[in-house]
Amino acid sequence: MKENEKKYYELLHELQETDFIxxxxxxxLNTHPNDQAAIAQYNEYVQKSMHLKNQFECLFGPLTSFGYSLSPTPFMWKDQPWPWQV
Structure with a gap:
């Protein structure tokens, strides 16, 4: 596996883990809305997810379309594989 492919899968896997959390x-939090520790942890993981998504998109192109991700020129959404295809 090429180093670039390895980084692709590593970042995507870490992003999937983070988003699962x-x-x-x-x-x-739907049932414990006043749990301050859980809220702090939630916010920590949201920030981590945002950072990972930005890092992934800078290296490999958009993760989503329809206005959720910026695209460089040329428009990269058509490039394969899409994140859900790996």
């Missing part, structure tokens, strides 16, 4: 914390 966010979903779980969100579900917990």
């Amino acid at each position: 966010i979903v779980e914390l969100n579900l917990y």
Whole structure:
């Protein structure tokens, strides 16, 4: 596996893990909205996710379309593989 491909999968995997944690914390906070420690952890992981998404998109192009991600020129959304295809 090429180094660039390895970095692609490593970043994507870390992003998926981080976003999974966010979903779980969100579900917990739905029933425990005053848990300050959980809120702090949720915010920490949201910031981490934003950083990872930015890092991924700078290296490999947009993760999403329809106005959620900027695109360099030329428009890169058509480039394969898309994140959900790996």
